[in-house]
Amino acid sequence: MNELSPIFLPGNGTSRCLECQVIQSPLAGVSDQIFRKLVRRWAPKALLFTEMVNAKSLELGHGEEKVNELAEEIGPIGVQLFDHRPDSMIDAAIKAELSGAFLIDINMGCPVKKISKKGGGSALLKEPELAQLIVKKVSKAISIPVTVKIRLGWCETTSNPVSFALGLQDAGAQLITVHGRTRKQGFSGYANWEAISKIKKSLDIPIIANGDIKNARDAINCLETTNADGVMIGRASMGAPWLIGQINEELKNKKTFKPPDAKMKVSLSLEHLKLLVSKKGNHGLLIARKHMNWTCRGFQGSSALRHNLVRAKNPKDAIKLLEDELIKLN
Numbered sequence: 001m002n003e004l005s006p007i008f009l010p011g012n013g014t015s016r017c018l019e020c021q022v023i024q025s026p027l028a029g030v031s032d033q034i035f036r037k038l039v040r041r042w043a044p045k046a047l048l049f050t051e052m053v054n055a056k057s058l059e060l061g062h063g064e065e066k067v068n069e070l071a072e073e074i075g076p077i078g079v080q081l082f083d084h085r086p087d088s089m090i091d092a093a094i095k096a097e098l099s100g101a102f103l104i105d106i107n108m109g110c111p112v113k114k115i116s117k118k119g120g121g122s123a124l125l126k127e128p129e130l131a132q133l134i135v136k137k138v139s140k141a142i143s144i145p146v147t148v149k150i151r152l153g154w155c156e157t158t159s160n161p162v163s164f165a166l167g168l169q170d171a172g173a174q175l176i177t178v179h180g181r182t183r184k185q186g187f188s189g190y191a192n193w194e195a196i197s198k199i200k201k202s203l204d205i206p207i208i209a210n211g212d213i214k215n216a217r218d219a220i221n222c223l224e225t226t227n228a229d230g231v232m233i234g235r236a237s238m239g240a241p242w243l244i245g246q247i248n249e250e251l252k253n254k255k256t257f258k259p260p261d262a263k264m265k266v267s268l269s270l271e272h273l274k275l276l277v278s279k280k281g282n283h284g285l286l287i288a289r290k291h292m293n294w295t296c297r298g299f300q301g302s303s304a305l306r307h308n309l310v311r312a313k314n315p316k317d318a319i320k321l322l323e324d325e326l327i328k329l330n
């Protein structure tokens, strides 16, 4: 594997440098401010993303909390926007830049029907000219870099990912993240890293490889296959906010990282729950359920703990369950 270098993005007046080449995926419903705060404990310099933001809503003044929170972010934070209307994208990108975004990412991969039916997310993979127009207009309107996250195409028979990516580069995209699946594939099969390598070979801008990277070994294999400039990790980090830092540490410093033990997983879950409840009240427990369910795994008694946690009726009961588990583990 080639030595990874910092990734320089010139912007349109405001340049940015990514010192960490292991990047946290935008994850709707997961990568909120509290999750990101935990990820930064192990990966303070990594680029993290907001959950995707509906550009039209932001233009109309809704959903602003996702960008208003940026001021509290202590490391590089990309705002990911989705829509198909260039003017809405421009307006939202300007708002996000003013709120402190490190860069703006445009979503051209989301397979969710509610979004693609209206022309946003992966639907743009079928509209290369519109996709380029959006990138061109947004890049001109803001001074920070514009990046794009794509899939390999709408479906295998109609897609030409190299030509699509080249078009985005010509339009002003300064980095492209490629999830190595088509829209039609959803999350089935395996990510096609070979196809990402073809894009990397044909473009001059940095390429980030994404899809099916679960640990440092996968990251090394992916980097060797694709020759990409960095990797992005999604699902494997759900419930594992240490993973970005762990992979970065193992890739860069060749150090073995001690994965969290049972006690640490339980105290992390307790902290996560308390942070969510203090921000969102009882609703925080509903959000915390999935995180606790992902994190509290792989140790003796974890299955019973998860069984009880999903049944906890209020935050107080869930906190007590985790505190009692910690006493048992001490």
Ligand SMILES: Cc1cc2nc3c(=O)[nH]c(=O)nc-3n(C[C@H](O)[C@H](O)[C@H](O)COP(=O)(O)O)c2cc1C
Binding pocket: 025, 026, 027, 028, 029, 030, 051, 052, 080, 107, 109, 110, 149, 179, 210, 211, 212, 213, 232, 233, 234, 235, 236
């Ligand atoms: C729960 C969930 C939410 C996601 N939300 C987004 C999103 O908001 N924006 C985006 O570009 N991709 C989103 N993705 C896709 C991931 O960022 C990533 O591209 C995909 O999961 C493949 O990477 P992985 O194999 O490392 O998970 C989401 C995926 C999942 C599972």
